Amino acid sequence: MIELIDVHKKYGRKKVLDGINFTVPKGEISTLIGVNGVGKTTILNHIMNLQPVTKGEILIDGEKHHPGIYDKVSFIPDAAITLPEMRIREAMDFMGSFYETWNKKRAEEMLGFFRLNKDDKIKTLSKGNVAKVNLLLGLALDVDYVLMDEPFSGIDIFTREQISEVFTSYLVENKGVLITTHEINEIEFIVDRAILMDEGKILREFNVEEIRETEGKSIIDIMRDVYSPYSDRISNYEFDKQ
Amino acid sequence: MRYLKLSISLILSVIGLAVYFVTVPQIDEDELVHLTVQAGNEEILDDYSFNGYIYNYSSFSLTNEDILVPANLPYLEMLDAREEMEIMMLKETYPDFVNKLAYGTNTYSYLISADEEYLTSAHFEYQSNVFSEIYSKLQFRALNKETNKIEEDFVTRELGSNIFYASIVGINENYPVVDVLIDTRLSNHSNENFEVSELSLISYNFETKNMTETVLLKTPDYIEPVVYTAVHHNESIQAFRSFDSETSEEVSYLVDYDKDAIIKREAAGERLIVSDDSRLYSIVDTTLVEYDKTSQEKVSAVDLTMDFKENKNMDFAMNELFILDGKLFVLNNNEIEDDSERNQIRPTDLVVYAISTGEILVEGQFTYGGTEQVGAWAASIDQIKQSPTKD
Amino acid sequence: MIKFIRLLEFELGRFLRFLIPAIVLSAVIQFIALFDTITNYNAYLKESLESNVPMQQFSMHDVTGSGLFPVAILIVPLLFVFYSLFTWYREWLGKNTFIYRLLMLPINRMSIFFSKAITFLIGGLLAFLTQFGLYAIIFVIFENAIQPEYFTALNIHNVQPPYEMIQLTLFPTTSFEFLHIYGFAFAALLALFTAILMERSFSVKGAIGGIIYFIAYFVGYFYISALNSIDSMPWIIKPSHIFLMQGAYILLMMVISALISHLLLKNKVRV
Numbered sequence: 001m002i003e004l005i006d007v008h009k010k011y012g013r014k015k016v017l018d019g020i021n022f023t024v025p026k027g028e029i030s031t032l033i034g035v036n037g038v039g040k041t042t043i044l045n046h047i048m049n050l051q052p053v054t055k056g057e058i059l060i061d062g063e064k065h066h067p068g069i070y071d072k073v074s075f076i077p078d079a080a081i082t083l084p085e086m087r088i089r090e091a092m093d094f095m096g097s098f099y100e101t102w103n104k105k106r107a108e109e110m111l112g113f114f115r116l117n118k119d120d121k122i123k124t125l126s127k128g129n130v131a132k133v134n135l136l137l138g139l140a141l142d143v144d145y146v147l148m149d150e151p152f153s154g155i156d157i158f159t160r161e162q163i164s165e166v167f168t169s170y171l172v173e174n175k176g177v178l179i180t181t182h183e184i185n186e187i188e189f190i191v192d193r194a195i196l197m198d199e200g201k202i203l204r205e206f207n208v209e210e211i212r213e214t215e216g217k218s219i220i221d222i223m224r225d226v227y228s229p230y231s232d233r234i235s236n237y238e239f240d241k242q
Numbered sequence: 243m244r245y246l247k248l249s250i251s252l253i254l255s256v257i258g259l260a261v262y263f264v265t266v267p268q269i270d271e272d273e274l275v276h277l278t279v280q281a282g283n284e285e286i287l288d289d290y291s292f293n294g295y296i297y298n299y300s301s302f303s304l305t306n307e308d309i310l311v312p313a314n315l316p317y318l319e320m321l322d323a324r325e326e327m328e329i330m331m332l333k334e335t336y337p338d339f340v341n342k343l344a345y346g347t348n349t350y351s352y353l354i355s356a357d358e359e360y361l362t363s364a365h366f367e368y369q370s371n372v373f374s375e376i377y378s379k380l381q382f383r384a385l386n387k388e389t390n391k392i393e394e395d396f397v398t399r400e401l402g403s404n405i406f407y408a409s410i411v412g413i414n415e416n417y418p419v420v421d422v423l424i425d426t427r428l429s430n431h432s433n434e435n436f437e438v439s440e441l442s443l444i445s446y447n448f449e450t451k452n453m454t455e456t457v458l459l460k461t462p463d464y465i466e467p468v469v470y471t472a473v474h475h476n477e478s479i480q481a482f483r484s485f486d487s488e489t490s491e492e493v494s495y496l497v498d499y500d501k502d503a504i505i506k507r508e509a510a511g512e513r514l515i516v517s518d519d520s521r522l523y524s525i526v527d528t529t530l531v532e533y534d535k536t537s538q539e540k541v542s543a544v545d546l547t548m549d550f551k552e553n554k555n556m557d558f559a560m561n562e563l564f565i566l567d568g569k570l571f572v573l574n575n576n577e578i579e580d581d582s583e584r585n586q587i588r589p590t591d592l593v594v595y596a597i598s599t600g601e602i603l604v605e606g607q608f609t610y611g612g613t614e615q616v617g618a619w620a621a622s623i624d625q626i627k628q629s630p631t632k633d
Numbered sequence: 634m635i636k637f638i639r640l641l642e643f644e645l646g647r648f649l650r651f652l653i654p655a656i657v658l659s660a661v662i663q664f665i666a667l668f669d670t671i672t673n674y675n676a677y678l679k680e681s682l683e684s685n686v687p688m689q690q691f692s693m694h695d696v697t698g699s700g701l702f703p704v705a706i707l708i709v710p711l712l713f714v715f716y717s718l719f720t721w722y723r724e725w726l727g728k729n730t731f732i733y734r735l736l737m738l739p740i741n742r743m744s745i746f747f748s749k750a751i752t753f754l755i756g757g758l759l760a761f762l763t764q765f766g767l768y769a770i771i772f773v774i775f776e777n778a779i780q781p782e783y784f785t786a787l788n789i790h791n792v793q794p795p796y797e798m799i800q801l802t803l804f805p806t807t808s809f810e811f812l813h814i815y816g817f818a819f820a821a822l823l824a825l826f827t828a829i830l831m832e833r834s835f836s837v838k839g840a841i842g843g844i845i846y847f848i849a850y851f852v853g854y855f856y857i858s859a860l861n862s863i864d865s866m867p868w869i870i871k872p873s874h875i876f877l878m879q880g881a882y883i884l885l886m887m888v889i890s891a892l893i894s895h896l897l898l899k900n901k902v903r904v
Contacts, residue, residue: 045903045904048736048737049736050733050736050737050903050904051903051904052834052900052901052902052903067738067739067740067741067742068739069739070737070738070739071739075733075737077733077904079729079730079733079904080728080729080730081729081730081731081733081734082729082731082734083729083731084728084729094643097636097639098636098639098640098738098739098740099738099739100739
């Protein structure tokens with residue numbers, strides 16, 4: 001499991017993370033929820049050592065950070081991290097030559113599933129297709145944990161459905177997944193756990209199915225409870241039209 | 243291929259580097275400076291070293307056995323090489339004495355006097371940038387070759403603030419006394435263009451620690467020694483030349499260390515030479531005149547024959563002249579006259595006369611290679627010295 | 634280790650896309666300068682022969698000294714200066730942030746540092762040697778274009794006009810000098826990389842610190858070089874000692890830069 005222990009992050013005077021504690025267990029899909037700028041991306045960056053923490057510890061399967069971690073955790077950030085001049089197959093070769101966990105077969109399967117052409121240069125792809133490539137590169141690694149930052153941002157609805165399908169398939173089976181997103185309704189029925197955060201702290205961490213059974217509440221209901229003093233923030237989230 | 247770019251680059255680099263360094267020209271030192279004896283007995287030249295410079299590459303010192311080209315030494319040695327060959331030899335044998343002068347950071351304008359028993363030196367030692375302070379601190383050093391002890395004494399001179407340049411131009415040792423000649427340039431504050439040269443004799447006694455200073459000559463014109471060398475051998479007289487702006491003619495002076503006096507010589511067109519046994523000679527046209535020990539009276543006059551075996555263009559007024567061991571050495575460094583001859587460095591002609599008869603003992607020519615190897619464009623020889631006997 | 638070589642090949646490929654065009658451009662300009670000089674000279678020769686004016690000797694120096702040639706020689710070094718910054722900043726700025734991928738590779742992060750640095754080393758050697766090859770080609774063309782009696786032959790190692798910085802610094806003739814000069818440049822490169830990483834880790838404060846560090850490298854070197862001329866040193870320093878001290882300094886600074894960069898990459902750098 002991925003553990004965040006008392007993680008603090010300060011930018012100058014501004015305290016972004018004020019004692020974050022939570023875990024990402026293996027075999028479950030967790031989602032980290034919070035408004036824009038609350039620090040979700042920062043947390044993901046911290047887990048991957050792409051940003052230094054001000055204070056606190058992050059352990060992955062009980063280990064502190066070392067280069068081998070990247071064969072255990074895969075990160076699909078909300079940023080363009082592929083070289084535009086590369087062709088898809090060159091990007092795949094690149095991954096294959098560095099990651100021992102690269103699963104070539106699965107990568108080829110996903111290519112087919114997403115209907116992408118190997119020889120296309122990444123700069124010629126549409127936004128949705130770029131997102132698919134990123135997913136492909138991130139998920140074709142046989143890692144234990146997958147982190148995804150806003151996988152649905154700026155993607156059209158058809159692509160979103162394809163991506164959701166990927167979550168429900170064997171691709172994320174047995175892995176510990178952490179997703180940050182605004183699209184609660186897209187993932188409501190996929191995730192196992194929800195972690196709500198605000199103003200640098202974790203407000204609530206719960207098992208989605210349990211809560212649905214015991215309290216009869218959806219994630220969004222819990223959000224209302226937790227965030228109600230800040231009800232204006234809830235309007236940042238999309239609701240079903242009903 | 244997986245690592246195509248890397249492999250190609252590495253292979254090209256390795257081959258290229260090898261080619262690069264292999265094609266660095268190996269300097270053929272014999273070709274760089276080569277002496278051909280055209281007439282006479284070449285063994286006469288055995289005891290001498292001919293020192294000069296190849297422009298713009300390196301100094302050199304040529305003897306019958308070997309040639310020393312500092313720029314061609316192993317790299318670290320080359321860095322430490324000093325211009326004068328004699329300094330290079332001396333610092334091998336007497337590093338403690340010479341290194342301070344050759345490499346000292348605050349040693350300026352040094353001269354060394356070498357004889358069988360002692361090495362002595364004088365230099366300015368400075369620690370500031372104020373002109374008058376730079377030239378006021380003098381250090382005298384003496385090495386007793388037998389005991390290997392070095393004596394070092396500082397002496398401070400009183401100087402006016404109108405001094406702007408000084409250098410040590412002569413040295414003569416008679417332990418415990420050492421005489422030093424200093425050329426000082428002074429400016430007149432009210433008129434910055436006006437300057438005066440002073441030639442002063444400083445006499446220091448290592449035993450009494452006393453110093454005396456006498457101004458031998460004061461002139462509005464420059465004074466320079468006829469022979470420039472960092473290592474002197476205790477000739478008791480030293481020749482200087484100057485340019486008299488009033489008569490528009492070159493003037494010669496003679497400093498006599500034994501008498502602590504300076505003599506002005508009025509003969510026009512005369513070249514003064516001091517022999518290695520401290521006798522004065524002069525050449526006017528093609529006549530060599532020998533003077534007595536007082537340097538006042540002529541002892542003999544000999545006509546130097548101009549009947550050369552190979553064509554030579556000698557002009558005693560312009561040549562380098564040395565008298566060693568009763569022989570007159572004349573060097574003619576030919577200058578390039580026009581650009582069409584850039585292809586080759588013109589050779590230096592050498593003629594050695596017997597001063598008693600004026601006859602030619604040896605006729606030779608130094609030829610220079612190096613235009614291709616080191617991009618040299620000129621060369622000359624400006625010093626002949628006795629090959630130092632290894633101590 | 635293999636992963637490092639793979640990264641090196643990758644970085645080298647990226648650099649060559651800039652380097653090869655620059656070398657080609659430089660070569661083209663050099664040939665232009667060459668043919669320009671040859672035609673000028675032959676015209677001048679013709680004129681002189683007709684009017685019986687004494688002829689000027691000609692040598693490679695006339696080609697390498699002429700206007701366009703030094704410009705051509707400078708193109709590649711300028712590229713190096715540009716790319717030494719670009720190679721890092723391109724990973725963060727612009728439309729893609731490839732730095733994510735680089736930092737997430739399962740390798741020691743110093744592999745990133747060294748793969749970029751050694752790319753410069755290899756690229757530098759290639760540029761150096763292609764220029765040398767160009768000299769050889771120009772030399773041969775030149776020899777055949779000018780009549781021999783007016784031509785002063787030079788060795789390839791002397792073709793740049795003497796005294797000039799180019800011949801002395803870029804094309805040294807001894808392996809000592811070669812190692813020293815290119816070692817100096819490489820250590821400067823590592824210092825620059827360290828400065829860049831400081832800026833990437835600490836923003837403005839880092840940039841200031843980085844600039845100071847970078848400048849300090851040069852100051853340190855020149856201080857050592859000037860030890861000979863500083864007045865009143867209580868010891869004798871021979872030029873060879875200075876050379877050795879410079880060498881030691883260069884090596885030391887390489888190590889220090891690498892250590893600092895290692896710490897920054899491991900603990901402080903941010904995407």
